[in-house]
Amino acid sequence: MIELRPEQLEIIQKMSVFQVRAGMPPTEARILALLLVSDRTELSFDEIRETLNTSKSAVSTALNTLVLRNKVESITIPGDRKRYFKHQLRNWNANAKDGLDKLLSVNQLLKEILSVRTTETVDFNQDLKNVIAFIDFMQGELVHVFQKWNDQHQIENN
Amino acid sequence: MIELRPEQLEIIQKMSVFQVRAGMPPTEARILALLLVSDRTELSFDEIRETLNTSKSAVSTALNTLVLRNKVESITIPGDRKRYFKHQLRNWNANAKDGLDKLLSVNQLLKEILSVRTTETVDFNQDLKNVIAFIDFMQGELVHVFQKWNDQHQIENN
DNA sequence: CTTTTGGTTCTGAATTAAAAGAACCAAATT
DNA sequence: AATTTGGTTCTTTTAATTCAGAACCAAAAG
Numbered sequence: 001m002i003e004l005r006p007e008q009l010e011i012i013q014k015m016s017v018f019q020v021r022a023g024m025p026p027t028e029a030r031i032l033a034l035l036l037v038s039d040r041t042e043l044s045f046d047e048i049r050e051t052l053n054t055s056k057s058a059v060s061t062a063l064n065t066l067v068l069r070n071k072v073e074s075i076t077i078p079g080d081r082k083r084y085f086k087h088q089l090r091n092w093n094a095n096a097k098d099g100l101d102k103l104l105s106v107n108q109l110l111k112e113i114l115s116v117r118t119t120e121t122v123d124f125n126q127d128l129k130n131v132i133a134f135i136d137f138m139q140g141e142l143v144h145v146f147q148k149w150n151d152q153h154q155i156e157n158n
Numbered sequence: 159m160i161e162l163r164p165e166q167l168e169i170i171q172k173m174s175v176f177q178v179r180a181g182m183p184p185t186e187a188r189i190l191a192l193l194l195v196s197d198r199t200e201l202s203f204d205e206i207r208e209t210l211n212t213s214k215s216a217v218s219t220a221l222n223t224l225v226l227r228n229k230v231e232s233i234t235i236p237g238d239r240k241r242y243f244k245h246q247l248r249n250w251n252a253n254a255k256d257g258l259d260k261l262l263s264v265n266q267l268l269k270e271i272l273s274v275r276t277t278e279t280v281d282f283n284q285d286l287k288n289v290i291a292f293i294d295f296m297q298g299e300l301v302h303v304f305q306k307w308n309d310q311h312q313i314e315n316n
Numbered sequence: 317c318t319t320t321t322g323g324t325t326c327t328g329a330a331t332t333a334a335a336a337g338a339a340c341c342a343a344a345t346t
Numbered sequence: 347a348a349t350t351t352g353g354t355t356c357t358t359t360t361a362a363t364t365c366a367g368a369a370c371c372a373a374a375a376g
Contacts, residue, residue, distance in 0.1 A: 007274045015267050022261075023181045025364070036268075036286075039276045045323065055366045060324060081322065081374070089285040093292055103180070109173050110194075116165045118197045127247035128194075130311070134251055137307055145299045149292060183334070203353065213336045218354060239344065239352065 001050040008037040027054055027062040032071060035087035042075055042084040070095060097146055104142075107135040159208040166195040185212055185220040190229060193245035200233055200242040228253060255304055262300075265293040 004012075015036065016029035024032075030052050035043065043051075049059045063085060066072040070091045075084045110132050117125055162170075173194065174187035182190075188210050193201065201209075207217045221243060224230040228249045233242045268290050275283055 005274075011267070011271055011274060015271070018264060018267060027365075036271050037274065039278065041279050041282045056323070057325080057367075058365050061365095064324090083322080089282070089289055092289045096292075096296075106176060109169065109176060113169055113173070113194050116163075116169060116195065120197070121199050124199045124245075124247070131247055131250045134254075134307060138254075138303065141299075141303045141306070145296065145303070148299075149295055153288070185335075214353070215337075215355080216335050219335095222354090241352080 002034075002038055002040070002043065002047055004038070004051065011037050025062065027052070027058045028066055028071075030054075031059070031062055031066065031085075032087060035072065035085065042086045044082045044084055046082070048085065093146075093149070097142075100142060104135055104139050107132055107139070110135070160192075160196055160198070160201065160205055162196070162209070169195050183220065185210070185216045186224055186229075188212075189217070189220055189224065189243075190245060193230065193243065200244045202240045202242055204240070206243065251304075251307070255300075258300060259297075262293055262297050265290055265297070268293070 012030060012033040015033035016026065019029035019032065020026055031048055034048065034051060035041070038051075045056075045059060045063070048054075048063070049056055052059070063072065063074075067074050067085075070088055072085050073088045075086055077084065110128065114125065114128050114132065117128070119125065170188060170191040173191035174184065177187035177190065178184055189206055192206065192209060193199070196209075203214075203217065203221070206212075206221070207214060210217070221230065221232075225232050225243075228246055230243050231246045233244055235242060268286065272283065272286050272290065275286070277283065
């Protein structure tokens, strides 16, 4: 059981509310938040369970999906049977890109819609074309933005 | 009741699945999709209800939140008591920016976390700083990207 | 080979979200 | 003034999530 200071508890609360609003299940959100604020960055299954006061089953499924989604990594220490779990901060960048790409993939459907629409509704179709062009533009620009970031930072991160 | 071609029905299906996955309630998603594919771009309350085969209450609440979120605009035609509803394609751009800003607003919390963390976990804190810097960077770049787009297009859209 | 540890998996219960149905209401029509 | 139209709002029902508790299981320890 991890002892948490009041500020830490408060942030876990705020952070998990934020993530739940964004569609994440509560237990997952609270685990992620805990792993961000706790003084030790690698916590065991049972430490997480006790600290968040949650059932083993809930923690187990939540951790497994978090690992699957590359939000958390699981670490094994030789000579210790327990698994330890750590927030995958390093992957934030890549996860963000994946998320944005998924958002932008709506363009595929918009193009399909355009190809199926009447040609009668000229203004509407023009607006639709603009949206499609905008998303294509965003996609291209984002590639550059990510590239620019990586160029600036992969040197130092060696 | 609007007659829809098979391709239109199929796209409504695909598009609403996409949006529901992104967290939108099903009825809202299907209304938006219908307004994107239907040959007439302005549909009355009852046309929507009949076409989607949904209850008045569900359509009413869904339409109201869609209007509130600037996803749909409601139009009144003089001499016609009905309200007509139209997809606000023009706002896609602004809505996208709002959505991204909300996503990036997590940085506020991350900064708070950093300020509360032990200084002992040097590597972890450095990773956290990197994430924060990355999100700040993204925020700045996105402003430019949106600006660039608007510069190129607000001339022609007069 | 029995027990303990560190979990996982499988119900079921409780909560939550979404939709339906009915009652309602104001403006327009008859 | 009664009725119809075009919705809105409230209550109930239904469906989907989420979690807890118990049974279970494999690997390690005794």
